[in-house]
Each structure stands twice: as structure tokens, then as C-alpha cells.
Amino acid sequence: MSVEETEETPEIEAGVTVEDEVLDTLGDTVQTTEEHLNADASVVVRPDQVQDTLSALRDDMGYDHLSCVTAQEYEDRYESIYHMKQYDDPTQEVSVVVPASKDEPISQSAEPVFRTADWHEREAYDLVGINYEDHPDPRRILLPETWQGHPLGQDYDQDSPQIVTLSEWDNPLRDDHVDDEADTMFLNIGPHHPATHGVLHVKTVLDGETVADVDPDIGYLHRCEEQMCQNGTYRHQIMPYPDRWDYVSAGILNEWAYARAAEDLADIEVPEYAQVIRTMSAELCRIAAHMLALGTFALDVFGDFTATFQYAFRDREVIQNILEDLTGQRMMFNYFRLGGVAWDLPEPREEFFEKTRDFLEELPAKLEEYHDLITGNEIFQLRCVDTGILEPEVAKSYGATGPVARASGIDYDLRRDDPYGYYDELDWDVVTEDGCDNFSRVIVRMQEVEESAKIIEQCVDLLEEWPEDDRTIQSNVPRTLKPDADAETYRAVEAAKGELGIYIRSDGTDKPGRFKIRSPCFSNLQTLGEMSEGEYIPDLIASLGSLDIVLGEVDR
Amino acid sequence: MSSDNPIDGGSTDMLTDTRDARMGEGLDDRFNSRLREALGSSPFILTKFDKFMNWVRGSSMFMLQFGIACCSIEMIHTYAIKHDLDRFHAGVPRASPRQADVIIVPGTIVSKFAPRMKRVYDQMPEPKFVVGMGSCTISGGPFQEGYNVIKGAEEVIPVDIHVPGCPPRPEALVYGVAKLQERIANGESSPVVVKPYELEQFGDMERDEVVDKLADQIDEETLAMRYNWADSP
Missing domain, CATH: 3.30.460.80 (NADH:ubiquinone oxidoreductase Nqo5 subunit)
Structure with missing residues (x-):
């Protein structure tokens, strides 16, 4: 219209x-x-x-x-x-x-x-x-300042050459902080820095050891994901890309975001059996993603490259093995299809169930071990309790979701509030904490791992007893999908980091007219300034770690 | 080994006796090492210093702790338990480029990051080696057609080993690193004196002219290492 x-x-x-x-x-x-x-x-x-x-x-x-x-x-x-x-x-x-x-x-x-x-x-x-x-800061955000043109506009010429410079950064507070008492220092953290979880660049101004100003500079991993999706056909060519947004083995959660939006757009039903498999595999991914968050956070706050980090990766290996049995890939699963999943559970099924059950059985003891190592650790508590405070109202204003919002007491989980998949049939709880600090965010993730394990266990029970003649893994989907022209939808799922939403506008062809990704990390990262300005610089690092961002998803 | 009273009144007899007893008679195997065993009875190794240095370099590589994208997760898995790259003398990630020998480029390079990566590479001391991990560092991979994506790491820095995959499994990366070590140990991968990105300013010349021109600029007396174009693989 x-x-x-x-x-x-x-x-x-x-x-x-x-x-x-x-x-x-x-x-x-x-x-x-x-x-x-x-x-x-x-x-x-x-x-x-x-x-x-x-x-x-x-x-x-x-x-x-x-x-x-x-x-x-x-x-x-x-x-x-x-x-x-x-x-x-x-x-x-x-x-x-x-x-x-x-x-x-x-x-x-x-x-x-x-x-x-x-x-x-x-x-x-x-x-x-x-x-x-009236925008307070109308600069480019993902592309370099020197970029010519706007790439998702209609008359953009992709072949025209661009010049990208590497300039020294000025201290943005230099002028208004010059007096004899205060003396600010400008500090670049990143884009190549072990604590930034990828290629994030945090432009920090320090006053003594206190953080005076934080400006996260993103775009070092802007891989044109939206353009890639707009150039791909709905049925087959888009699904591999979501795996690469949040790439810490959380691929299936991202695939679900696209699957949900596209199935909504083209009105595709998903068989119940496939929903159970989707739910199970998605929660396995969530555990893997939270394990990585835990391990790297321990690395951030007490440089623990030995125990916790290695334990977390040991456990991730187990999950990746299970997922590899299921999907054939360790990380980039490409397992969902519109209207279902790519294939059924691996044969022999008993072996797969046994492997998954073994993992779930060992999980409580492992989590106990993590609690001994991390949350019970005094140094860790000193670093994390009451640092990086994010008040609920501030979190809402910044659109924070996922564990970050739930650790600020916001009871918001799309799996329960906007049910999809098989979640509303299963028995599990949404974890919230009222601490609003770095410690709460870690606790929420660790408890979510337990909840995910509950979900997986119930799914395995269901799948084990599922009648053999009712195992439809995909509904009938036309080979070429052409949703009605100008149909628009925005659908979100609860990914590992929060609300991962997809907006698709169809233009009547077999490729989306506009494909927009709402990434949870992008919104969550904005709260970094609120959490760390006025605090000490080690708290900034802890806050950044507890946000658990993935740059592939921030920059897309 | 007797340890009741090893040193008594300054006499070392007992120590010598114990050692002799352990070594057995005959060979004067003072070091009793496995290296020694492999070399036979000669106490000397005759080799070229270059060759020795190559062997040392290949056997003790400090990697740069450098994560870009998806591949970095698999790279961390390669360092971590189970795959444990340290078993292959290459498992100590250094946070600073100034302490690193090898940079694994694990992911898509985009326009904004390319100059940064070159800067990190430039800060590494010579000789330095590059492992390109994943399809993105070969051609841009699945994002090749993106408006913002550099079509491969080789556009920015020279790459010694390409490990294809999206992402490559840890086993593949281990294989790539092992291959690099093999090449270094055989002297096949030499320190690069002329960097490909510097060649841009001679872009309109034939390759041989470029080499000649650059060779003219090299001062023979101060040259420590020379890249042998003729013998290079």
C-alpha cells in the first residue's frame, strides 16, 4: 500500500x-x-x-x-x-x-x-x-566513517571502490575535562583484545582508574548478513546463514528464529514430532552457549585459563558430539527446514538417547563443580556482586532481553510468554534474579542450564515413546516459496542471548524484499555504558563479560 | 637410586658410583637422554645453523590469541581439552602480537577490520607465519558477495597455510598447523621480506620487474635474511 x-x-x-x-x-x-x-x-x-x-x-x-x-x-x-x-x-x-x-x-x-x-x-x-x-549521535555505526552510500538502499552500487582509513582516536572528553585536578586518559580496548569476546572496540576514557566514558565501537564483523539473506531463496538458501549470527554453537536457536518468521509468513504447519526434536536440539544449543559464556567469563574475571575454562569446553565437546550425531555438524548445523527438520534422529535411536541421558545425568554433578569453582569463590564474588548494576527500568528502556533482563528481575521469556515449539507442553520454569549485577547474570545462566536440561529430558522421554508410524519430520512445503506480495511479519524467539527477531517483507518473489535481524546482543550491548560509567575499569571488563555478547550477532 | 646419604664429607664417590651403576658399563653416556640415544655415540650434532633454527621454530610456536568470528570458537576448542594443540608444540596463545610467532586468522575479514588486522600482523616480530582458517580467509566464504567483506585474508596479509572448512574441524586445524610446522622445519616457509600488500604500488609492472626493482633497493651489507625467489615453492 x-x-x-x-x-x-x-x-x-x-x-x-x-x-x-x-x-x-x-x-x-x-x-x-x-x-x-x-x-x-x-x-x-x-x-x-x-x-x-x-x-x-x-x-x-x-x-x-x-x-x-x-x-x-x-x-x-x-x-x-x-x-x-x-x-x-x-x-x-x-x-x-x-x-x-x-x-x-x-x-x-x-x-x-x-x-x-x-x-x-x-x-x-x-x-x-x-x-x-534530534538524534544525539547521528554517525555511522556498522560501516567505517568514510563509507560512501547506504548499502541496503536501492541505488547503491556495490562495485564502487571504498576507502577505509585507520585513524588515531581522539579523546572525546579531552576538552571538557582539562583542569589541574582531573586528568583523563583515553584507552582503546580492542578490537583485538582477549576480553572483548571477538572484535569489539570499546573506546574508554578513564579518570584515574574510574571509567568516565564508554563508547562501544562495533562493525568489525559486519558481514552483510541481511544482504545475504535478501539474496537467498526462502526455501533453501537462507537457512545456513542464521547459524553464523550467534556462532557459539547456538545455531539451532537462530535457525528457529528464521524458521518461525518464514513459516508465519508462508503459513506452513510444523508436525508435532518435528517440534519436539526442534525443542530438544535448541535447548542443547542453549546449554552449549551458556557453557561458553561461563567459561569465558571465568577467563575474564580471574584469568582462569586452566580449570573453569577447560571444564566448560570439556562439557561443550560432549554437547557438540550429541549435536553432531543429530545434525552432522559440530557448529554450523543447518538442521532446520521450513516446515520441520532435515532428518530424523540418528539410528540406532537407543544409542542417541543413551548418550543424551548420560550427559544429562552427569550435568548436576558438573554444575555443582562449577558452583564450587566460580560462584562459591570469594575472589569471584568480590569481582561480581554489586558491580555492573543494571536497573530494571533502564534495562527496559534499552530493550535488554534474555539472561541480561532476567537478572534484573524482568520476567520476560518468549518461550513461555509467546509460546512456540513444544515449550508450553513441557514442565520448566523461567529463571529470574533480582540482583541486577554481574553475579546475578552468571547465576541466571547457570540455572537456565538446569532448566534446559529438564526440557531436554522431557523431550527425550517423548521421543522415545513416540509411535513409529507418526514420525513426520517435515510437512509438505512447496519447492519454491512465494509468499504474497507485501506480506510483512516480525517474529521473535528466545535465543541464547535474548529475543532474536526477524522481520521479513515479501515482494512476491522467492526472495525476501527486506530481511531485518533484531539481534539481542545489539540491544544488550548498549547497556554497557549504564553499567560501567563511574565504576572501576575491572568492573567494566566484568560487565562486558557478563553481558555475553557475540560479535557475529551484534554486527551481523 | 640410593638416597640414604648421597653427599658425605665432600666426596662425590657415591654419586659417581650410583650414576655409573645406572648407566651400565661401556658407553660414556653422560646425559643419558633420548636425544643422545637417537644420535648415537657422537657428542656433536653437525648441522647448518639455519636448519637448526628452522627446527626450533617449528617445534616451539607461540600462537597469537586472536579471535574474529565463528572459526575462533573451533580454534578455542583446538586449544582446549580433547584436541589440545599444545601436544604439537603450538599451544600457548599469547595475548600480545609482540610475543607471537604465528597468527591464525579465524574468520571473516570486513573492511573496517582489515587495517586493524594488518596492524596486528605488522606488530609481530619476524619471522612470522600465518594460518588462514576457514573459507572466509580463502575467498570470503559464504559472505563473498557482501558489500563489506574482504575476499580473503591474502588481500591484506600473506598467508602460509589455508585450512578450508566452514568452520574447519579442530582436527583440520591441527593438521594445518602440523603442515606449517613441517614446512618451517624444512625451511620451505621463509621469513617474508617483501610483503604482498606492499606490491600494490608496483601493480602495473610485470612480476619479474617488481622483484628486480625491490632487489635493487636491498642493501646487501645489512641484509640478514634473503628470500630466495628461485627456490621458493
């Missing part, structure tokens, strides 16, 4: 739906409505009314989670879509669509309302080229 179609408020039908309520609340700011498969209401507003609309939705209707900002370019206009949710009930979704003109793509920034919009809008500017008015 196009913007000029209608300027007046559509008629309000009888029976109060969410859409009516939204229209009531927003009044005249709404220009028209759209149809998004996920959202109860999708409203189109003028580019200068973004802040009013979002704050009305947040304050009056409780949409307190700005999940994602998607920008895209059409033939006749630019568009930013703000995907709003409620932390209490993420099935309540509203999309706010903000068109901007082709000649002057200017739109009001949502940053004063939701802090998380800061980075999301910088990314939208960087990749698509929409300018956000």
Missing part, C-alpha cells in the same frame, strides 16, 4: 479490538493503518510525530518494549517501522510505520522516548540512509 492512499482515520468497527484502542489513544496522529501478520495493529504516522506516538503507546497502553527498528526503501518512499511490544505480554504487538519522502528522508528520532532507538536508528541511517532528527 502507499502513503497517499488515504489521509483520514479509518472507521472504528464495532467490538473493541486492540486496533481500536490504539487508534483511540493516538487520535489524529494516525494517518492510516496497515496489515502486519504479527501485530494486532499497525499504524502509519507522520515523520514528525514519532516521539508523541511512541510515548502515548508506552505511557497509556503499556507498550514498554521497543523491540526493533526496521528501515527500508521502497520505490516511492523510505520507511521506518518501530516494532513495539509489552514486557508483560509480548504477544501484544503494535507496529508504528513512519514513511519518509524519497528526496528528503528525514524522520523524528525516537531516542528521547526509548534509549534503545539510539543504535537502531544509527544502523538505519548507516545501511538504508534515513536521517533522524
Whole structure:
């Protein structure tokens, strides 16, 4: 649909739906409505009314989670879509669509309302080229400052040469911190640094040993994942890429994000048996991912390259062996298919079950060992308890999800709140902690491992007794998928790091018109400043470790 | 071995006796080492210093702790329990490039990171070796068509060994490192004096001209090592 179609408020039908309520609340700011498969209401507003609309939705209707900002370019206009949710009930979704003109793509920034919009809008500017008015920091975020053009825009020429420089960084606080008493120092942490978990670059300004300013500089692993997915066909060519977003063996969780969005878009059913296999394999991945988080965190806070780190990797090897039996790969599984999974459990099934059960049986004793080594360790407690505080309201404003949000007492888990797969049939609990500190984040991950083990055990029980003539692993899916033109959806799953969402707009062909990834790490990483400014530099390292970011997913 | 009263009043008889008893009669095997056993009775090894240094380099490699993307996870697994790269004299990751001999490039290199990686590489002391891990360091791999992706590590730094895979299994990386050690020990992988990325400024010349031109710039008297173009593999 196009913007000029209608300027007046559509008629309000009888029976109060969410859409009516939204229209009531927003009044005249709404220009028209759209149809998004996920959202109860999708409203189109003028580019200068973004802040009013979002704050009305947040304050009056409780949409307190700005999940994602998607920008895209059409033939006749630019568009930013703000995907709003409620932390209490993420099935309540509203999309706010903000068109901007082709000649002057200017739109009001949502940053004063939701802090998380800061980075999301910088990314939208960087990749698509929409300018956000009132934005506090309108720089590129993923590509180098010297980059010419906006690669996901329509007239971008990929073959034109680009010049990338390596410049020395200035101290951004130098001018306003010059006096005889205070003396700031600029410190580059990364992009090649053992504690940054990859190629993150943290530009830090120190005042003595205190952190005065933190500016995470990302984009050192921006692998054009969205472009790759937009160039691939739905049925086969996209699925290998999700494995490489969050690459710490959490591949199946990411595949599920794409599978869920695409199945929603093309209306594909998944057989129950396949759902159980999906649930089991996804939770195995979650354990592997949390083990890595634990091991590298121990490495960060007490340089423990021997015991904890090696133990964590020993346990990961066991999981990777199980997953290799199941999927044929240690890390890049490519196991899901739209409408199911690639193949059934390996034969002989008993052997696979036995192996998985052995792992689950040994797990409690191993976790006990980790608790002895880590959480019971006084040095560890000194480093982690009451450091890196993230208040729940701040976490919400930054769109934090996953273990980071749950350790700040936000009871938000899409597996329970927006059920998919087989989770709502199983018996397990969402782990939350109220400490808001680094210690809580570690505890939440360790307890989630126990919960995942519970889920896997129940899945194994189910699979063992599943009748042999009812083992359908894939539903019938057409060889070429062509969802209806202009169908749009945003679907999220609970990945290892939090809410991993996919926005897909179909353009009627067998490839997506726009494929946007909402990465949990991208939002979680934004909280680093809140957690570490005013603290000591070792606390910054601990906070960064406890956020458990993966740069492949931050940068995409 | 007797240990009741090994040193008594400055006499070393007892020590000598014990040692002789252990060694047995005949050979004067003062060091009683396995190396010695392998070499026979001669107390000398005659070899070229270069060859000796190559052997040392290959047998004691300090790796740079350098993670980029997915492959770095498999690289960590290669260092960790089970695969334990240390068994092959190559398992000590150093956090600083100034202490490292070998850089494993584990992942996709994008435009923003390429100059950084070159800088890290430049900081490593000569002789230095590069293992390219994964398809991305060969051609850009699955992301080759991306607008931001460098089509292989060789565009930025010279690579000695390519390990294909996406990601390569730990066994594959161990094999790649073993191959590199073999090449170093045989002197096949020499310290690179001319770096490929410096060749860009001579891009429009034929290869031989480039070599001649660069050779002219080398001062014979101060040259410590020479890269032998003719014999290079």
C-alpha cells in the first residue's frame, strides 16, 4: 500500500479490538493503518510525530518494549517501522510505520522516548540512509566513517571502490575535562583484545582508574548478513546463514528464529514430532552457549585459563558430539527446514538417547563443580556482586532481553510468554534474579542450564515413546516459496542471548524484499555504558563479560 | 637410586658410583637422554645453523590469541581439552602480537577490520607465519558477495597455510598447523621480506620487474635474511 492512499482515520468497527484502542489513544496522529501478520495493529504516522506516538503507546497502553527498528526503501518512499511490544505480554504487538519522502528522508528520532532507538536508528541511517532528527549521535555505526552510500538502499552500487582509513582516536572528553585536578586518559580496548569476546572496540576514557566514558565501537564483523539473506531463496538458501549470527554453537536457536518468521509468513504447519526434536536440539544449543559464556567469563574475571575454562569446553565437546550425531555438524548445523527438520534422529535411536541421558545425568554433578569453582569463590564474588548494576527500568528502556533482563528481575521469556515449539507442553520454569549485577547474570545462566536440561529430558522421554508410524519430520512445503506480495511479519524467539527477531517483507518473489535481524546482543550491548560509567575499569571488563555478547550477532 | 646419604664429607664417590651403576658399563653416556640415544655415540650434532633454527621454530610456536568470528570458537576448542594443540608444540596463545610467532586468522575479514588486522600482523616480530582458517580467509566464504567483506585474508596479509572448512574441524586445524610446522622445519616457509600488500604500488609492472626493482633497493651489507625467489615453492 502507499502513503497517499488515504489521509483520514479509518472507521472504528464495532467490538473493541486492540486496533481500536490504539487508534483511540493516538487520535489524529494516525494517518492510516496497515496489515502486519504479527501485530494486532499497525499504524502509519507522520515523520514528525514519532516521539508523541511512541510515548502515548508506552505511557497509556503499556507498550514498554521497543523491540526493533526496521528501515527500508521502497520505490516511492523510505520507511521506518518501530516494532513495539509489552514486557508483560509480548504477544501484544503494535507496529508504528513512519514513511519518509524519497528526496528528503528525514524522520523524528525516537531516542528521547526509548534509549534503545539510539543504535537502531544509527544502523538505519548507516545501511538504508534515513536521517533522524534530534538524534544525539547521528554517525555511522556498522560501516567505517568514510563509507560512501547506504548499502541496503536501492541505488547503491556495490562495485564502487571504498576507502577505509585507520585513524588515531581522539579523546572525546579531552576538552571538557582539562583542569589541574582531573586528568583523563583515553584507552582503546580492542578490537583485538582477549576480553572483548571477538572484535569489539570499546573506546574508554578513564579518570584515574574510574571509567568516565564508554563508547562501544562495533562493525568489525559486519558481514552483510541481511544482504545475504535478501539474496537467498526462502526455501533453501537462507537457512545456513542464521547459524553464523550467534556462532557459539547456538545455531539451532537462530535457525528457529528464521524458521518461525518464514513459516508465519508462508503459513506452513510444523508436525508435532518435528517440534519436539526442534525443542530438544535448541535447548542443547542453549546449554552449549551458556557453557561458553561461563567459561569465558571465568577467563575474564580471574584469568582462569586452566580449570573453569577447560571444564566448560570439556562439557561443550560432549554437547557438540550429541549435536553432531543429530545434525552432522559440530557448529554450523543447518538442521532446520521450513516446515520441520532435515532428518530424523540418528539410528540406532537407543544409542542417541543413551548418550543424551548420560550427559544429562552427569550435568548436576558438573554444575555443582562449577558452583564450587566460580560462584562459591570469594575472589569471584568480590569481582561480581554489586558491580555492573543494571536497573530494571533502564534495562527496559534499552530493550535488554534474555539472561541480561532476567537478572534484573524482568520476567520476560518468549518461550513461555509467546509460546512456540513444544515449550508450553513441557514442565520448566523461567529463571529470574533480582540482583541486577554481574553475579546475578552468571547465576541466571547457570540455572537456565538446569532448566534446559529438564526440557531436554522431557523431550527425550517423548521421543522415545513416540509411535513409529507418526514420525513426520517435515510437512509438505512447496519447492519454491512465494509468499504474497507485501506480506510483512516480525517474529521473535528466545535465543541464547535474548529475543532474536526477524522481520521479513515479501515482494512476491522467492526472495525476501527486506530481511531485518533484531539481534539481542545489539540491544544488550548498549547497556554497557549504564553499567560501567563511574565504576572501576575491572568492573567494566566484568560487565562486558557478563553481558555475553557475540560479535557475529551484534554486527551481523 | 640410593638416597640414604648421597653427599658425605665432600666426596662425590657415591654419586659417581650410583650414576655409573645406572648407566651400565661401556658407553660414556653422560646425559643419558633420548636425544643422545637417537644420535648415537657422537657428542656433536653437525648441522647448518639455519636448519637448526628452522627446527626450533617449528617445534616451539607461540600462537597469537586472536579471535574474529565463528572459526575462533573451533580454534578455542583446538586449544582446549580433547584436541589440545599444545601436544604439537603450538599451544600457548599469547595475548600480545609482540610475543607471537604465528597468527591464525579465524574468520571473516570486513573492511573496517582489515587495517586493524594488518596492524596486528605488522606488530609481530619476524619471522612470522600465518594460518588462514576457514573459507572466509580463502575467498570470503559464504559472505563473498557482501558489500563489506574482504575476499580473503591474502588481500591484506600473506598467508602460509589455508585450512578450508566452514568452520574447519579442530582436527583440520591441527593438521594445518602440523603442515606449517613441517614446512618451517624444512625451511620451505621463509621469513617474508617483501610483503604482498606492499606490491600494490608496483601493480602495473610485470612480476619479474617488481622483484628486480625491490632487489635493487636491498642493501646487501645489512641484509640478514634473503628470500630466495628461485627456490621458493
